[in-house]
Amino acid sequence: MAKRAAPEVNAGSMADIAFLLLIFFLVTTTIETDSGINRKLPPMEESDEDVIIKQKNIFTVLLNGKDQLLVEDEIMELKDLRKAAVEFLDNGGDRSCDYCKGKKDPASSDNPDKAIISLKNERETSYKMYIAVQNELVAAYNELRDDRAQALYGNSFSDMEANYKDVNWPGNKEKLKEKIDQIKLDYPQKLSEVQ
Amino acid sequence: MPAVNTASLPDIVFMLLFFFMVATVMRQNTLKIDNNLPFADQVEKLDKKDLVMYIYAGKPSANYKSFGTEARIQLNDDFAGVRDIAAFIAAERASKREELIPFLTTALKVDSEANMGLIGDIKQELRKVNALKINYTTKKGSVFGRD
Numbered sequence A: 001m002a003k004r005a006a007p008e009v010n011a012g013s014m015a016d017i018a019f020l021l022l023i024f025f026l027v028t029t030t031i032e033t034d035s036g037i038n039r040k041l042p043p044m045e046e047s048d049e050d051v052i053i054k055q056k057n058i059f060t061v062l063l064n065g066k067d068q069l070l071v072e073d074e075i076m077e078l079k080d081l082r083k084a085a086v087e088f089l090d091n092g093g094d095r096s097c098d099y100c101k102g103k104k105d106p107a108s109s110d111n112p113d114k115a116i117i118s119l120k121n122e123r124e125t126s127y128k129m130y131i132a133v134q135n136e137l138v139a140a141y142n143e144l145r146d147d148r149a150q151a152l153y154g155n156s157f158s159d160m161e162a163n164y165k166d167v168n169w170p171g172n173k174e175k176l177k178e179k180i181d182q183i184k185l186d187y188p189q190k191l192s193e194v195q
Numbered sequence B: 001m002p003a004v005n006t007a008s009l010p011d012i013v014f015m016l017l018f019f020f021m022v023a024t025v026m027r028q029n030t031l032k033i034d035n036n037l038p039f040a041d042q043v044e045k046l047d048k049k050d051l052v053m054y055i056y057a058g059k060p061s062a063n064y065k066s067f068g069t070e071a072r073i074q075l076n077d078d079f080a081g082v083r084d085i086a087a088f089i090a091a092e093r094a095s096k097r098e099e100l101i102p103f104l105t106t107a108l109k110v111d112s113e114a115n116m117g118l119i120g121d122i123k124q125e126l127r128k129v130n131a132l133k134i135n136y137t138t139k140k141g142s143v144f145g146r147d
Helices: A014-028 A078-089 A127-153 A157-165 A173-186 B009-023 B062-067 B084-094 B098-103 B116-128
Strands: A035-040 A058-063 A069-071 A074-076 A116-121 A191-194 B052-058 B072-075 B078-080 B105-110 B133-140
Touching: A014 B009, A035 A127, A058 A078, A058 A127, A069 A078, A074 A078, A078 A116, A078 A127, A116 A127, A127 A157, A127 A173, A127 A191, A127 B116, A127 B133, A157 A173, B052 B084, B052 B116, B072 B084, B078 B084, B084 B116, B105 B116
Parallel strands: A058 A116, A116 A191, B052 B105, B105 B133
Antiparallel strands: A035 B133, A058 A069, A069 A074, B052 B072, B072 B078
């Protein structure tokens, strides 16, 4: 028998097969990541000692079952909530806070460190409204932190946080962390939820 | 005019194929509930998908009307009650490496029509098992805008 060369495999359809697989994975891929509002729940064990907080340092937000908003005993629209929260947090009533730009009203919060926002909702409150209120309150804190960061470091707080998370950011991360912590210290996020 | 040489076409396509194969995350759960997330704009990204536990809630979707019209919890592929959350968290924790457990986040993917009673129950249950890091997953958009 004559020695034959092995016949060559026809690879012409290879591209077609690869295209088929490619299209399958293209369709099933979800590259985008979820985003949302991060929160930390309070731990279960309650401390026995009651912390006494002055009434003027608490900003009460009540959400009833019909999605109506009661802020500091007054009915308020959702769109005014952010401004009211900023005014409350940035009030600086005891004048110990030299960076506060608020009205220094003695009847409102003493300083951002003492100011607490208390959010209470009912079982019938809709999730959509709850998220909207959470969003506005977080926005109030972010607004103040952005202002503070702009004044101290000439950069917005959200940019600084984005840089901190960015692996490719060339600057000094430890210094940046210090700056971020400083701003978080100036405007601590004290948002408590009543069960 | 000579024909263009297409011999390297499979190589190019395979390269793309491998990229998408690596980047693909298959959808983990089949949803049995309506899951129309609310809008928010002060959001943070939830990266590191392997460190996230998902709890879904919403009212049963059209095919599962027999389960009622009240919002319900879905864990993995099936409806669940509030009591099942502790076991779910324990199972998720057991499937992860021990050193990663403190970094686990619970993502609450809740339909915007659900009411807070259910969420309050979920949160209470999460507190009991000490899963304190939560994320209210939302879509990016204005809270005032679209319905």
